[in-house]
Amino acid sequence: MPADTPILELREVSTEFRVGGKWYPAVRRVSLSVAKNETLAIVGESGSGKSVTALSILRLMPETGARQGGGEILLEGQNLSKLSEKQMSRLRGNAIAMIFQEPMTSLNPTMRIGDQIAEAVRQHRKLGWEEARKIALDVLEEVKIPAAKKRFNDYPHQFSGGMRQRVMIAIALACKPKVLLADEPTTALDVTIQAQILTLLDDLKNAYGMSVVFITHNLGVVAQIADRVAVMYGGEIVELADVNSLFAHPEHPYTEALLRAMPRVDSDAAVLEPIPGSVPAITAMPAGCAFAARCPLREPICEAQHPPLAELPGSGHQVRCFVRARQAKGQA
Ligand SMILES: Nc1ncnc2c1ncn2[C@@H]1O[C@H](COP(=O)(O)OP(=O)(O)OP(=O)(O)O)[C@@H](O)[C@H]1O
Ligand SMILES: [Mg+2]
Known part of the structure; x- marks a missing residue:
């Protein structure tokens, strides 16, 4: 394996559910990679496709009413989509492990x-x-x-x-996984305990040389634990950036809105701005930009066409927004 092969890579992964006799994608062509000893955070509101992405990696979707809609998942370059169910079950909890939000329901009483x-x-x-x-x-x-x-x-x-x-x-x-998928592992805990668990996870990641995919809706947690961040909306990645770059220069209007809605210790809680509206249902995904209906920057093109995930000049920062991509191009 070449030194720069990612430990985990998703290439255009889609996952679909059947609703009322038709298939709808809940995860839409998601591409991302996680390097050795890296923590990638996936952040987004409820219903944005974070858990379905993680469950798709481990092929843990329900057997009926769900299907892989395309794409490839690679572990150290090996294509997992080609593995049998038996081979996948050998991998789960071994090379790739997952922790869930609610510890009481996952433990045997x-x-x-x-x-x-x-x-x-x-x-x-x-x-x-x-x-x-x-x-x-x-x-x-x-x-x-x-x-x-x-x-x-x-x-x-x-x-x-x-x-x-x-x-x-x-x-x-317990089996020293190469990748740990952590789906909202601290959400049920109070803030102090949450901070202790995050520190512990970070220490263990370094001790084991593990890669971590950390799912959360909480940007405060992202700032504490992530190296890179993928922001999801409507089943897609809308922004992908280094954690410092994301907080210093959020590009997608959705990321900006998430940041404005985030409680901060260094500012007055009264300026918190909740984001009006909600993530569209998978059965009602618009043809254009999924965020357009809630977006302050909306232009006619945003509703007419689907924006690609574009890399901004010189930054490694990717954003799925016609307006911001054009502005960045103008500045370059
Ligand atoms: N079994 C299912 N059948 C139909 N739709 C589903 C199913 N499971 C999830 N969905 C839909 O897929 C979309 C993504 O769901 P997902 O659970 O990944 O969201 P999430 O980002 O993890 O949200 P949360 O923060 O609430 O955990 C949602 O619109 C959800 O309603
Ligand atoms: Mg979830």
Whole structure:
């Protein structure tokens, strides 16, 4: 594998759902890549296609009523779309692991914490319980559960929300994945615990040399954890940029609106501006720009044509907006 091969790459991935007998795309030609030890954040409002993107990577869409609408997913250059279901199940939780938003529903309430982690190890490694439990205890210590040895035999209900999320992370990391998909892993937690979990994830990413795809609707979290950011709207990437570039020069009017709607410690909360309207349903996606109906920069072309994701001169910053692409071209 050449040194610059991304660990994970999506090429024009589309995922569709059947609604009322017709197929509609929920993820539309999404292309992105994640380098080794990089954290890519996917951010966007509810219904923008973030979870469907992550579930598509692991081929975890419902068996009926959902289908891959095209594109390729590559792990270290290997095309996952060509793998059988059996090969995919070997990969899940092993080379690519995922953590979900709600830790309580993902843990087995009747099984001891330590054994749940050990079981995750045994799913992918031919190990006896004793060896698997040893690895499980190591991981439990790595996610900084205080008195891990003692807590190993506890049940999920004996853990706080933050500690349960640490257990979920331990399960995800038990097989040392190359890629961790984290779908809103801190949303259910209060702000202090959320910050601790983000720090932990960042430390573990560096310790394991992992790549992370971090899904959130919270730009504050993005600023804390991401190297690069993909902003999604209506199932598409509308802006893709380095995290510093995104916060310093947001280009898409949707990203600007998200930033204005973001609570900040350094400014008056009274200036928060919620974005009026909502993401169009997949059955009512406009032919032109998906954001046009809510956009302050809207021009006739925005409703007539679908804007491409254009790279702005010299910045590596990509934006799907006729107006902004034209303005950048004028300045260059
Ligand atoms: N099983 C399904 N059948 C039909 N439509 C679906 C299905 N699952 C998701 N969708 C639609 O696909 C779109 C993208 O959904 P997705 O769950 O990816 O959004 P999201 O960005 O993760 O939002 P949230 O922030 O609320 O988690 C939405 O319009 C949603 O209604
Ligand atoms: Mg989601």
